[in-house]
Amino acid sequence: MGSAPLGETELASVRTVNIVKRNFFRDSLQLMRLTDKAKQTLKGISDVAVVMGTTTNKDLLRDIGLLTPEGEQATPSDTLIAVKLETDTSLEGVIQSIERLLEEPTQTSGTQESGVSFSSVEEAFEALPDANLALVSVPGRYATDVAFKILERGVSVHLFSDHVSLEEETRLKRYAADKGLLVLGPGAGTSIISGKGIAFANNVKRGQLGVVAAAGTGLQEISVLVDRAGFGISQGLGVGGGDVKSEVGGIMSKVCIERLERDEETSVICFVSKPPSPEVSEELVNFMGTKGKPFVACLIGGSAVKNVPNNVYMVETLHKAAAKCLNLMGDSLTIATTRKKLESIWTSASFRLGEGQKYVRGLFTGGTLTYESLVITSEMLGEVWSNAPIDATHKLDDHRVSKHNTLIDMGEEEFTEGRAHPMMDPTLRKLRLLEEAKDPEVGVIMLDFVLGYGSHPDPAGAMSDAIIRANQQATKEGRQIVILGHVCGTEKDPQVLSSQEAKLRELGVILFPTNAEMALSAAVIARRDFLITDTARGADTHEKWKSLETPMKKFLGGTL
Amino acid sequence: MDSTNNDTSAPKELKVINVGVELFAEELRKQGVKVIHVDFKPPRKLDEDIEEILSKII
Known part of the structure; x- marks a missing residue:
């Protein structure tokens, strides 16, 4: 502890104590695991958190009554230990135990050979001279240096790290492209290389579909839907969202498209991204037109491209991208819900809502899933607010407070500064769900559950108590909330799709096989005017259903 | 994906x-x-080192 500042807040039966360890770094996942271990093993405490002293973490500790004035002083470079001690517990004993946990070696699994870790990239290359990929997930300000060190050795990089400037990204990618290497990222959440999932990725079959993605959960959703139809992925290359901005100009997208065009295993290529800069869209689609293989281009929410080449099929959603890819491989998206089934779900769900419950809220862990949902719900509901909106005019003033229709991307920087990603750490989403459930104008809440490598071992189980409490909260106030869910995963994922879905169904969550179906359903249920027969005014039910034809065709295609 | 400049296959x-x-x-x-894991620790800034030395002296 040394001279670490110490602060205590006395309550009736517990004391809250904060200790700040200056300039002490552990990554957010290590600290999340350490906190879990401390909760399970320490006696005489009612709560504990060990976090980096970022604003996000201090906000959370304040909300749950774990922050003292001393803890307020912690900076992002400091580790902050916060404990709530029962009256007769020795502070010294508890702190010593936490200090011991902080000093423990970090390896948690592996044989002697596989579990070994090194302190520098140079040492690692000595131990594995024939390495053919590096996965880099260091804080953004160090990422470029680390990536260059690896590229200089002739090895490609998957750069998970965020907060790398577009200028640095361009420099890295130009260098890599000149050397015939890949820089996947920065901010690349997912790749599937030679059948292995890199960072956040699902366990999917190998097959003939190649994917280039400037949209991490876009790659996850498409690879999962294709796998569930019995097909597979040859290579799934995540290039990072910055690649399709005009500053970077799609450097790595083109390199990856070129590789997949030459790859014998790949017969169909899918390109997926959030909206690229218009000139990059045009350039990339034209580039696809110079190739021989068929392309499915899903530029979610992107502007229309002029003169689309004959071998390129433009689609609006991930759902439609998967359906078109399957179609090109000789099959269809058979897991899509039928129109009849959707109508039945919408009707019964909408009758559970009171008159004043008119708004949709979405709490997402996947950035692309958020974006796809924003595109769909904005068209059907009008204004939809977000911390990561389609256009800047719909940005929430405070990302911690929803208003009207709001969809939140909980993987954005403001929620992850010094914290593990919400796919791994459900804490903030659980608290936010309870907040949304308190709002009497909320009718529908959407939740995504992304399975696969890198994700929480039991995402559904981790949210279950919050879902139960949210429903209890509403019931207590004489309301019901309709909770919709989409699980992005396969049976082969470590969390097992069917087991996760069963847990959520048990909790009353209405599940959809695709994110687009969930988003469209949320809008239909919240609006209700698509559904409810108004015999008094002589409205024709059939006409009302017909008014859904356009959005259904646009976002779900002709698969119903 | 590759470790040489000429071979660009997976x-x-x-x-x-x-x-x-x-x-x-x-x-x-x-x-x-x-996999070989590199346990990354951010390089310490010079001013932090100086501050720590000064705090021990003063």
Whole structure:
């Protein structure tokens, strides 16, 4: 502890104590695991958190009554230990135990050979001279240096790290492209290389579909839907969202498209991204037109491209991208819900809502899933607010407070500064769900559950108590909330799709096989005017259903 | 994906150096991938070092 500042807040039966360890770094996942271990093993405490002293973490500790004035002083470079001690517990004993946990070696699994870790990239290359990929997930300000060190050795990089400037990204990618290497990222959440999932990725079959993605959960959703139809992925290359901005100009997208065009295993290529800069869209689609293989281009929410080449099929959603890819491989998206089934779900769900419950809220862990949902719900509901909106005019003033229709991307920087990603750490989403459930104008809440490598071992189980409490909260106030869910995963994922879905169904969550179906359903249920027969005014039910034809065709295609 | 400038095909066997979040190394090992993990620690800034030395002297 040394001279670490110490602060205590006395309550009736517990004391809250904060200790700040200056300039002490552990990554957010290590600290999340350490906190879990401390909760399970320490006696005489009612709560504990060990976090980096970022604003996000201090906000959370304040909300749950774990922050003292001393803890307020912690900076992002400091580790902050916060404990709530029962009256007769020795502070010294508890702190010593936490200090011991902080000093423990970090390896948690592996044989002697596989579990070994090194302190520098140079040492690692000595131990594995024939390495053919590096996965880099260091804080953004160090990422470029680390990536260059690896590229200089002739090895490609998957750069998970965020907060790398577009200028640095361009420099890295130009260098890599000149050397015939890949820089996947920065901010690349997912790749599937030679059948292995890199960072956040699902366990999917190998097959003939190649994917280039400037949209991490876009790659996850498409690879999962294709796998569930019995097909597979040859290579799934995540290039990072910055690649399709005009500053970077799609450097790595083109390199990856070129590789997949030459790859014998790949017969169909899918390109997926959030909206690229218009000139990059045009350039990339034209580039696809110079190739021989068929392309499915899903530029979610992107502007229309002029003169689309004959071998390129433009689609609006991930759902439609998967359906078109399957179609090109000789099959269809058979897991899509039928129109009849959707109508039945919408009707019964909408009758559970009171008159004043008119708004949709979405709490997402996947950035692309958020974006796809924003595109769909904005068209059907009008204004939809977000911390990561389609256009800047719909940005929430405070990302911690929803208003009207709001969809939140909980993987954005403001929620992850010094914290593990919400796919791994459900804490903030659980608290936010309870907040949304308190709002009497909320009718529908959407939740995504992304399975696969890198994700929480039991995402559904981790949210279950919050879902139960949210429903209890509403019931207590004489309301019901309709909770919709989409699980992005396969049976082969470590969390097992069917087991996760069963847990959520048990909790009353209405599940959809695709994110687009969930988003469209949320809008239909919240609006209700698509559904409810108004015999008094002589409205024709059939006409009302017909008014859904356009959005259904646009976002779900002709698969119903 | 490759370790030479000429061969741009996907590697038959992935061999990965993981720098940063250790979970990613663990997840690759679960898939049977050979991984070497680099336990990254941010380089200390010079002014922090000087501050620490001064705090011991003064």
